[in-house]
Amino acid sequence: MTEHSVKISLKLILPLLAAIIAVSPLAIDMYLPGMPELAEYFSTKMPLVQNSLSIYLLGYAVGLLVFGPMADKYSRRTLVMIGLLGFILTTLALTLAQNIEQFITLRFFQALISSAATVVVPGIIRQLYGKDTAKGLSYVSMIMMLAPMIAPSIGSILLLDSWQMIFYVLAGYAFIVFIFSFFYLPDVKAAKTTVTYSVAKRYKIVFSNRAARFDLLTIMMVALAFFSYITAIPFVYLTVFKVSEFEFSVLFAVNVFALMSAHFINTRLVGRVGSRKMLRYGVALAGVAATSLLMANIFSLSLVYYVLAILPLMGSLSMISVNADALILQEFVEHSGTATAVNGTLRFGVGALAGPILAVSYDGSALPFALLMAGSIYLVIICQLIRSRQHSNVEEG
CATH class of the missing domain: 1.20.1250.20 (MFS general substrate transporter like domains)
Structure with missing residues (x-):
């Protein structure tokens, strides 16, 4: 061919x-x-x-x-x-x-x-x-x-x-x-291997891989942020800011467009700069956007500031997620199915915590939503900083 x-x-x-x-x-x-x-x-x-x-x-x-x-x-x-x-x-x-x-x-x-x-x-x-x-x-x-x-x-x-x-x-x-x-x-077909692994052994291989550990944690925190958005955004837009259902559908569609745009940008650039750099760009953008969203809540700014903060934040979440997924898969040539299963289960499991956390912290405002979004992103930043530090120590060693 x-x-x-x-x-x-x-x-x-x-x-x-x-x-x-x-x-x-x-x-x-x-x-x-x-x-x-x-x-x-x-x-x-x-x-x-x-x-x-x-x-x-x-x-x-x-x-x-x-x-x-x-x-x-x-x-x-x-x-x-x-x-x-x-x-x-x-x-x-x-x-x-x-x-x-x-x-x-x-x-x-x-x-x-x-x-x-x-x-x-x-x-x-x-x-x-x-x-x-x-x-x-x-x-x-x-x-x-x-x-x-x-x-x-x-x-x-x-x-x-x-x-x-x-x-x-x-x-x-x-x-x-x-x-x-x-x-x-x-x-x-899956990559050929001369070794036969049990299911438990395959999961152990994935969880014990130090190179992928912090990227898995990153995906978990991004999932928490994403499901926080899905859970809270109807309340934030419809109840806190009292937009109409039509306006809400437009705002929601705009954020979906941001996700798609981020994926498109990633396809254009990742071949030249690599997944790790694109992930770092996404993390940097997410940090700025999440902080902006938090400030908009603290200072009770108008809806336009929320929209301007959430738009790049959602795009950055997709950029972080897709590149972290790719980096994890590259670590598991023989176990990509198991890695995908672990990835998906952790994503859904941690994401499911968004609803209970928002319910417990409910105060009638959008602040709990902003705090959970920002907190998730700050944990992503910490994970990537630790991962970079460990990688630098390995190279120096």
């Missing part, structure tokens, strides 16, 4: 990988507008329906732990096929649920099996892109971000028929991705 044909293949495969990863964001966001109708259909209270989202996240985290090590041993293409097929079947089964307990149980298994397809994607990108892994991840993330942007709107339109239609369409989407994956997804 010529160099030109390889480049063309990569351009074709990236949208497919993004479509595979988009399965979970669509499964999370498409049915949100239908929650009230689900509560009425199952004759239950709203909190139980909302719990189906938490159960989905739990199932996804468990799935990552199960399928991550398998991605380092078995065919990644096969895992994608299994994950998508399982997702299609459980999604269709959801339309037959007779009560909320069945619905919640099926949501758990829907998430668990879907993780088999998504956990292998970063490893595939790492093998296809090599040292340009961050560039490939940025392209995929940039394409995939379209899913959460349009999913709630799609769900609202489908509700004109019924809540079941949301899951019929979701299953149809997964079926299309399954067909394209069957014909076009290459069988990118």
Whole structure:
């Protein structure tokens, strides 16, 4: 295969990988507008329906732990096929649920099996892109971000028929991705090794890697900041600043655009300066933006100052995350699936703490949100400073 044909293949495969990863964001966001109708259909209270989202996240985290090590041993293409097929079947089964307990149980298994397809994607990108892994991840993330942007709107339109239609369409989407994956997804196998590792051994290798330790901690803190934003921003904009729902949707879309712009900038520069430098640029920008957000709260500044602080902050979070992901994957050639599982589980686990922390510190203002965002970023800075210090000591030694 010529160099030109390889480049063309990569351009074709990236949208497919993004479509595979988009399965979970669509499964999370498409049915949100239908929650009230689900509560009425199952004759239950709203909190139980909302719990189906938490159960989905739990199932996804468990799935990552199960399928991550398998991605380092078995065919990644096969895992994608299994994950998508399982997702299609459980999604269709959801339309037959007779009560909320069945619905919640099926949501758990829907998430668990879907993780088999998504956990292998970063490893595939790492093998296809090599040292340009961050560039490939940025392209995929940039394409995939379209899913959460349009999913709630799609769900609202489908509700004109019924809540079941949301899951019929979701299953149809997964079926299309399954067909394209069957014909076009290459069988990118895990790196060959003469040593056989148990699941426990694979996790031990990941957790004991000193070079990746502070990048993992960085991702955890970035996840805390990101989920703090997702959890608190409706309250901050709609309640504290009393913007209209239309204005809120515009502000939210602008911040998503900032995330996509950061990924695009990263794809343009990371090949020249490397993932480590791009991560440092992101950390520096995040430090300035988080401090600005904190100052806007302390001095009770107007909405425009919050927007101007949050915009670069969200962009910097995506830049830090994608480059830290790439650096971690480069440390685990034989264990990229396990590393992805650890990465995803820690990300979801720590991110889930944002809600309880914000609830405990609630005072009716946006200050707890700003403090949690700034505190998370300051911990990222500390992690990277310690990592740089240790790296300098190793080089000197």
